[in-house]
Amino acid sequence: MPTPPRLSIIIPTLNEAAIIEATLTHLQAARAAGAELLVVDGGSQDDTRARATPLASRVIESEPGRARQMNAGAHAARGRQLLFLHADTRLPPGAEAAIAAALAEGRDWGRFDVRLTGRHPLLPVIAFAMNRRSRWTGIATGDQGLFMTREAFAAAGGFPDQPLMEDIEMSRRLKRRSRPACLRERVTTSGRRWEQGGAWRTILLMWRLRWRYWRGASPDDLARAYRHVR
Template sequence: MLSVIIPTLNAEASLPRVLTALIPAAVHGLVREVIIADGGSTDATAEIVEAAGAKLVRAPKGRGSQMAVGARAAKSNWLMFLHADTVLEQGWDVEVEKLFEHVAAGRFRSPEIAAAFRFTLDDFSGAARFLERVVALRCALLKLPYGDQGLIVNKRLYDRLGGFRALPLMEDVDLVRRIGRRRMVLLRARAVTSSERYLNDGFVARMARNALCISLYYLRVPPRVIARIYA
């Protein structure tokens, strides 16, 4: 079974759609619990969580810190980390169940694996389609999904690697790198993420900033410095 962990900060606008996409999987038993790790919301996030029957935990602000707190509260042997503006497309649960069947049948070298969904933006522009192709190529060549693609990880593997670190940025890349390419499975189901940041900043500017930040990360620039550039 699966524990879903969602870090939030004033997510009232997007959270209902994210939670709605999890309902079918909860009804037939794939999702055991949904944990909302909140970093200090002042909007209606807490009310939405209560109405949905999810579990709310408080955590220091920052996705890395929030997801680490959520993971510690999880009771399942599989964790799924999902951003509060990323909606899983219909049928995602069928593919995840198939993944678990393959794990149970011993079709992987070890049950300690991780998986991510296919990146998609909720925008109809050519720029959005171009970015999706770039991300698909990065994942195909490097097996390096980012947090907005969702991340499913075996709990034992997560704990053994030390889980999410309290980084101001690049917490997803940090964990995926420790997981390693051989343990990463790329799923076909789509994770549809909000394009608001790209529309506000401009696709070219946001893509260039993201590329700069990841380059600085690999050059071992401290994440706190990268976070100031990203912001």
């Protein structure tokens, strides 16, 4: 039986045909070094799966919903360490070694700093604020490339089956085991959310939704509000 990989990279997708090939091509060096690449598709209506298949270790179909897709990928993964990566996010050089070193030092989970790509002048400020807030609170977002041991994932019960804030809730659960390893190496993530929705409008929307979540609002209600505004 083949030796299980140390790291499994899990990418949830939904209609990402325009970018999935570039994302997976960027990860081929990690795959050649032994990482497992799992694409978990939530029912794309374009040719995401066809484009991903030659470049991934496996392409899995799942019920739609980022949390459900990431959980399905984790259950199918063979690696001892799990990295959850958005389809529009790219890893920095040496990411696999940085993850291994952070987890070997006794942390159960962590995330990278983030850099946002795009033309809007506020994007560097937004990324700085995201990274600083994450260090202060110990809460990470999916844009930052969440990684963890398989044991930590299981102890947390996986990502909560909710349509929004699943990364926030997962961070809360993982913090019960350890503070996150906040790596200064930066993943590069598309700033399309802020550019398409308007930078200030999106910032205010996300802060308002987070505030309501901390006050106990239903994730289903928050998801409806998010979709309505977008």
